[in-house]
Amino acid sequence: MMWVEGDYMCFYDAAGRITGHFGIQRDVSDRVKALEELEQSRAELRALAARLQATREEERTRIAREIHDELGQALTALKLDVAWLESRQSRTDSGIFRLGDASLADRVDQTMQIVRRIASELRPSVLDQLGLEAAIESLVRETTQRTGIAVIFHADDFPRLPDEIASHAFRIIQEALTNVARHSQATRVDVSVRRVGGVIILGVEDNGVGFTPQSLSGLSSLGLVGIRERALACGGTLMIRGEPGRGTGIAVTIPVPKP
Numbered sequence: 001m002m003w004v005e006g007d008y009m010c011f012y013d014a015a016g017r018i019t020g021h022f023g024i025q026r027d028v029s030d031r032v033k034a035l036e037e038l039e040q041s042r043a044e045l046r047a048l049a050a051r052l053q054a055t056r057e058e059e060r061t062r063i064a065r066e067i068h069d070e071l072g073q074a075l076t077a078l079k080l081d082v083a084w085l086e087s088r089q090s091r092t093d094s095g096i097f098r099l100g101d102a103s104l105a106d107r108v109d110q111t112m113q114i115v116r117r118i119a120s121e122l123r124p125s126v127l128d129q130l131g132l133e134a135a136i137e138s139l140v141r142e143t144t145q146r147t148g149i150a151v152i153f154h155a156d157d158f159p160r161l162p163d164e165i166a167s168h169a170f171r172i173i174q175e176a177l178t179n180v181a182r183h184s185q186a187t188r189v190d191v192s193v194r195r196v197g198g199v200i201i202l203g204v205e206d207n208g209v210g211f212t213p214q215s216l217s218g219l220s221s222l223g224l225v226g227i228r229e230r231a232l233a234c235g236g237t238l239m240i241r242g243e244p245g246r247g248t249g250i251a252v253t254i255p256v257p258k259p
Contacts, residue, residue, distance in 0.1 A: 003032040049229050060122045067119045079108040132166040133158045136173055140191060147181045149189055156194040159256050168230045169202055172252055176204040179223045184208025184248060200256050205249035210242045
């Protein structure tokens with residue numbers, strides 16, 4: 001198939017009738033083909049990105065479960081063994097099971113806490129066990145404790161979502177809060193999840209330094225790129241609002257499948 005574009009000019013007589021025309025036509029088949037190939041490449045890259053995200057989420061889930069189950073059980077057994085040994089040591093050798101100011105049991109406890117934190121960061125077990133709302137509540141508490149930023153969670157008519165969409169929604173809010181902690185200098189963040197008709201709206205708004213259009217390009221905006229790609233993977237959209245000195249807000253709208 002050949003694609004042609006042209007420019008035309010008509011000539012008129014005194015009565016306004018067309019007496020002739022002049023035109024130039026150009027073969028733009030190569031340009032149209034190049035645009036079609038570009039759109040196809042974009043679609044393939046987005047499909048690849050979605051597949052990579054799904055694969056990474058599956059791998060995170062597998063690793064988190066192995067860390068929690070295998071390593072967690074091994075540490076629990078080690079703690080029981082240390083406790084058994086400590087209960088049988090004599091008063092004269094009471095320092096054998098101490099490392100500095102902490103006992104071996106204390107060190108095992110600290111290691112178990114680290115293992116739980118790493119497993120939770122890979123894939124929060126509460127997301128699979130109790131659902132998205134509980135996972136977001138846990139994320140909000142952890143973010144407040146870790147950063148000192150007051151993170152407030154608002155939920156209205158919280159919907160039940162398929163596992164894949166729930167995972168994307170959780171990662172979107174997690175990435176948005178990470179961006180706030182790294183760049184916003186905010187003291188308060190409002191996280192909201194609400195259902196409006198056939199869509200779910202995820203909102204994260206802060207009272208930080210805001211942004212300029214230039215700050216939305218380059219390596220510093222890769223977090224927003226990830227949020228946008230996750231939204232697109234769910235058939236949704238990302239909207240960003242902000243200006244210097246007046247904070248930043250994002251809203252992700254995702255269609256909710258009918259039950």
